[in-house]
Amino acid sequence: MSAKVRLYVEHPLGAGQSVPLDRDQAHYLFGVMRLGLGAQVALFNGRDGEWQTTVVEAAKRGGVLECTRQSKPLQMPPDLWLIFAPIKKARTDFIVEKAAEMGAARIVPVTTDYTNSDRIRQDRLQAHALEAAEQCGGTYVPEVTDLHKLSRLLDDWPKDRQLMFCDEAEVGNALELAGEAHRNAPWAILIGPEGGFSDKERQRLQALPQSHVVSLGPRILRADTAAVAALTLWQRALGDWT
Ligand code: SAM
DSSP, X not given: OOOSEEEEOSSOOOTTOEEEEOHHHHIIXXXXXXXXXXXXXXXXXXXXXXXXXXXXXXXXXXXXXXXXXXXXXXXXXXXXXXXXXXXXXXXXXXXXHHHXXXXXXXXXXXXXXXXSOOOOOHHHHHHHHHHHHHHHTOSOOOEEOOOEEHHHHHHTOOTTOEEEEEOGXXXXXXXXXXXXXXXXXXXXXXXXXXXXXXXXXXXXXXXXXXXXXXXXXXXOOOHHHHHHHHHHHHHHHHSTTO
16 A cells, blocks of 8 residues: 655665654644554655655654655656746746656756846745655655856856757747757756846857757747746657657
8 A cells, every 4th residue: 555645854765764753744744644653654855766654653743654665766857957037936936846846857046137036045945846746756856956147057058968948039930849869968948037038148048059949839928837838848859758
């Protein structure tokens, strides 16, 4: 039987391993979910796959789970970064949550010439990515980085990483993600802010040898919609949905 409750922990997981719970985890399992001794809980830590565990100690402020069997191996997503310019809080949260569900390996918020928000709460966004992984059955939690400057990121752009540059100026052009030659390469998707990209940024991005300029169809999409659309297209064409 597999557990209905799934939790991320930092602790190592393995056959017979005891996993201590902190106060918040104990509150969630025993207070909110009303689990007791002998209950089943699925755990993952982003390194050891998913493990089925049994509650062997349950208290208000702590508890212990014991690993019984591995129910999933570690499944790494493709080496795909989602780079995006933060927008309003709830929509930024949405982008992070969807990127984690849809299999981005790293989530990179950036400031651009027309970014509306130049501050993020990295810890809060990381917690959203973690919750999304708990919900969707993922065994890997993507890292959410601190805010970077897009121009700096491009200064040090890795030679082998291809870039799906989603450019609203291409609206209405045919979608072409001619990335087949780079199927096994590392990739990144870039989504701009509400204000779009400046001409200077556009010229720089177009000149980047690793850049693949892409249209997302005949309509201008909001940045959060564009992120989901681009992740879908990339995963279908080059990622682990094929
Ligand atoms: N203010 C810009 C304008 O009116 O042209 C629109 C920016 S759009 C809300 C936010 C981001 O989503 C864009 O920078 C781009 O990365 C992406 N995007 C939205 N629609 C797109 C499309 N049809 N093709 C390519 N990228 C698109």
